[in-house]
Amino acid sequence: MNPNTPRSPARTIPIMSTREVRTTCASCSLQELCLPVGLSDPEIEKLGEIISLRQHVRRGAYLYRIGDPFRNLFAVRTGAFKTLDVSEDGGEKITGFYLAGEILGMDAISTDRQNFGAVALEDSEVCVVPFTQLEHLLREIPTLQHHFHKLMSRDIMRDQGLMLLLAGMRAEARLAAFLIGLSQRFAQRGYSSTRFRLRMTREEIGSYLGLTLETVSRLFSRFAADGLIRVDRREVEVIDLKALRAVVDHRE
Amino acid sequence: MNPNTPRSPARTIPIMSTREVRTTCASCSLQELCLPVGLSDPEIEKLGEIISLRQHVRRGAYLYRIGDPFRNLFAVRTGAFKTLDVSEDGGEKITGFYLAGEILGMDAISTDRQNFGAVALEDSEVCVVPFTQLEHLLREIPTLQHHFHKLMSRDIMRDQGLMLLLAGMRAEARLAAFLIGLSQRFAQRGYSSTRFRLRMTREEIGSYLGLTLETVSRLFSRFAADGLIRVDRREVEVIDLKALRAVVDHRE
DNA sequence: CGCACTATTGAGTATAGTCAACCGGTGTGG
DNA sequence: CCACACCGGTTGACTATACTCAATAGTGCG
Numbered sequence: 001m002n003p004n005t006p007r008s009p010a011r012t013i014p015i016m017s018t019r020e021v022r023t024t025c026a027s028c029s030l031q032e033l034c035l036p037v038g039l040s041d042p043e044i045e046k047l048g049e050i051i052s053l054r055q056h057v058r059r060g061a062y063l064y065r066i067g068d069p070f071r072n073l074f075a076v077r078t079g080a081f082k083t084l085d086v087s088e089d090g091g092e093k094i095t096g097f098y099l100a101g102e103i104l105g106m107d108a109i110s111t112d113r114q115n116f117g118a119v120a121l122e123d124s125e126v127c128v129v130p131f132t133q134l135e136h137l138l139r140e141i142p143t144l145q146h147h148f149h150k151l152m153s154r155d156i157m158r159d160q161g162l163m164l165l166l167a168g169m170r171a172e173a174r175l176a177a178f179l180i181g182l183s184q185r186f187a188q189r190g191y192s193s194t195r196f197r198l199r200m201t202r203e204e205i206g207s208y209l210g211l212t213l214e215t216v217s218r219l220f221s222r223f224a225a226d227g228l229i230r231v232d233r234r235e236v237e238v239i240d241l242k243a244l245r246a247v248v249d250h251r252e
Numbered sequence: 253m254n255p256n257t258p259r260s261p262a263r264t265i266p267i268m269s270t271r272e273v274r275t276t277c278a279s280c281s282l283q284e285l286c287l288p289v290g291l292s293d294p295e296i297e298k299l300g301e302i303i304s305l306r307q308h309v310r311r312g313a314y315l316y317r318i319g320d321p322f323r324n325l326f327a328v329r330t331g332a333f334k335t336l337d338v339s340e341d342g343g344e345k346i347t348g349f350y351l352a353g354e355i356l357g358m359d360a361i362s363t364d365r366q367n368f369g370a371v372a373l374e375d376s377e378v379c380v381v382p383f384t385q386l387e388h389l390l391r392e393i394p395t396l397q398h399h400f401h402k403l404m405s406r407d408i409m410r411d412q413g414l415m416l417l418l419a420g421m422r423a424e425a426r427l428a429a430f431l432i433g434l435s436q437r438f439a440q441r442g443y444s445s446t447r448f449r450l451r452m453t454r455e456e457i458g459s460y461l462g463l464t465l466e467t468v469s470r471l472f473s474r475f476a477a478d479g480l481i482r483v484d485r486r487e488v489e490v491i492d493l494k495a496l497r498a499v500v501d502h503r504e
Numbered sequence: 505c506g507c508a509c510t511a512t513t514g515a516g517t518a519t520a521g522t523c524a525a526c527c528g529g530t531g532t533g534g
Numbered sequence: 535c536c537a538c539a540c541c542g543g544t545t546g547a548c549t550a551t552a553c554t555c556a557a558t559a560g561t562g563c564g
Contacts, residue, residue, distance in 0.1 A: 085416055088501075093416055093419065093420050095412050095415060095416065096412075106404075106405055106408050107405055107408045107409045107412060108405070109401050109402055109404075109405035110402045110403075110405035110406040110408075110409050111405075111409070115409060115412075116412070135394070135397060135398060135401070138390075138391070138397070139390070139391040139392075139394065139397065140391075142387070142391065145387060145390070145391065146387060149361050149387070149404070150361055150362045151362075152358075152361075152401070152404045152405070152408070153358055153359055153360070153361035153362035153363075153404070154362040155408050156358050156359045156362075156404070156407050156408055156411060157359045157362050157363070157367060159408060159411035159412055159414075159415060160347050160348075160359060160367075160368075160411055162411075162415050163347060163411060163414050163415055163418060164337055164345055164347065166415060166418035166419050166462060167345065167418050167459070167460070167461065167462030168345050168462065170551075170552090171551075171552065201509090201510065201511085202510075202511065202512095203510080203511095207419070208419070209419065210418060210419030210420065211552075211553090212552075212553060212554085213510090213511080214511095214512085214513085214552090214553075214554085215551095215552060215553075216511095217510095217511060217512055217513080218512080218513075218552095220511090220512095221512070221513080233510080233511075233560090233561080234510095249340075422519075422520090423519075423520065453541090453542065453543085454542075454543065454544095455542080455543095463520075463521090464520075464521060464522080465542090465543080466520090466521075466522085466523095466543095466544085466545085467519095467520060467521075469542095469543060469544055469545080470520095470544080470545075472543095472544090473544070473545080485528095485529090485542080485543075486542095
């Protein structure tokens, strides 16, 4: 059987809060991670003008669904999202996890429609970035233009990294790489790189990594038994980062 | 052992022809696939002005290597390329195949250096696209800007498709999907979608798909025995496209 | 308080990997 | 010009990794 068809359909809540809040990039704590990187104050002001909407998305609710027309990118402000592909038979496969400061929806530019669904993993908030207006602004602000290209390029890099992981690594190396990656992303956001709470289930991790939830669970147990990490449900503590890296490299 | 560490180092020729030929997008037969899509004649003219260089790359030669500074994108004019990741132990893993009209180097925008190497699979020719000048032009020509964003976005989509394939499909479905994809790409370029010559070895296909060369070889034989394709070394004829699609869908 | 969800663990198995032998075509050097 | 070596490919026998099925337990939401 396919390792990644979840056995139960996702219980996703089809309601999205439409509460809209004026926001501004100028006062956002994620400036350094998000679109405004490297901009001057007046430029950030301009950017803030087109990003005038925030949306709350409750845990389990869709931010967008496959097939929705593409009009906006979404910058995660708080919380976390998963993106997923739904096949005819209803099977879901996770294609990515997104944390605060990361941009959702880049893939939809090429198709004018959403190719994947995006679901909040916890109560979350996103900034709505109208794409046509953004393109207009990119033409006015070269710094922003270049940074945006870097962001898209980084998405490509990230996917290629995952491809290498999926095509070339064994189960334990995949999970180790996943944990290291998460740890780094939390660190960038000012959280501990050694203690964090997973936002996703074993099944979602498995779907993302091309493994079954049982394999993921067993590997967590083995890593813990070997003293690499401590795990209590979704709480993870990295004990021996070096050994974790060695697991990744072992048969890279 | 890792399924994707080639047993022999690539025999790649480190010499790249520096022959430079004036070219112009206006007269290029790949217009409809490449950067000029949707541009007016004067706009194509402007684009042609910044893409003034062609480079020949002989079979087995590097177009660029990991770590090279990023200055240009490369549009494949004729021939085909593979991109590869080289790990410390010298193992190579294929991250992509590129045919005429496709753009190489998008991933390097984010890092200012090449993250992968690019090697010609046959005697090839590329158009050199100076990226800074391209960004300048994108600010002048909104159509080009939007199309460029679509091209980057398509790269993201393509990678995500491969991720889904690697994470969720079994060996036979991976190879079937690979063949269907190649067939479509050849068709877009005006070649037969049912008869074509593979530009890559079984080992390269395996590396790309996360399989061993033996598994790839066995699958070719099985597909042939089942009447889905005919294979003679690198010559492939698709006999039963529908059945091939069924293999992909079977346990998608 | 109970049901549903998430996670853990065990037993058996299938898929794809490893190791190895062999074949044919191509190109090189004696 | 032929012989040989090498590369790419095929096929077989055996094996290991990760999947499937299943039983159980702990949480937490309603």
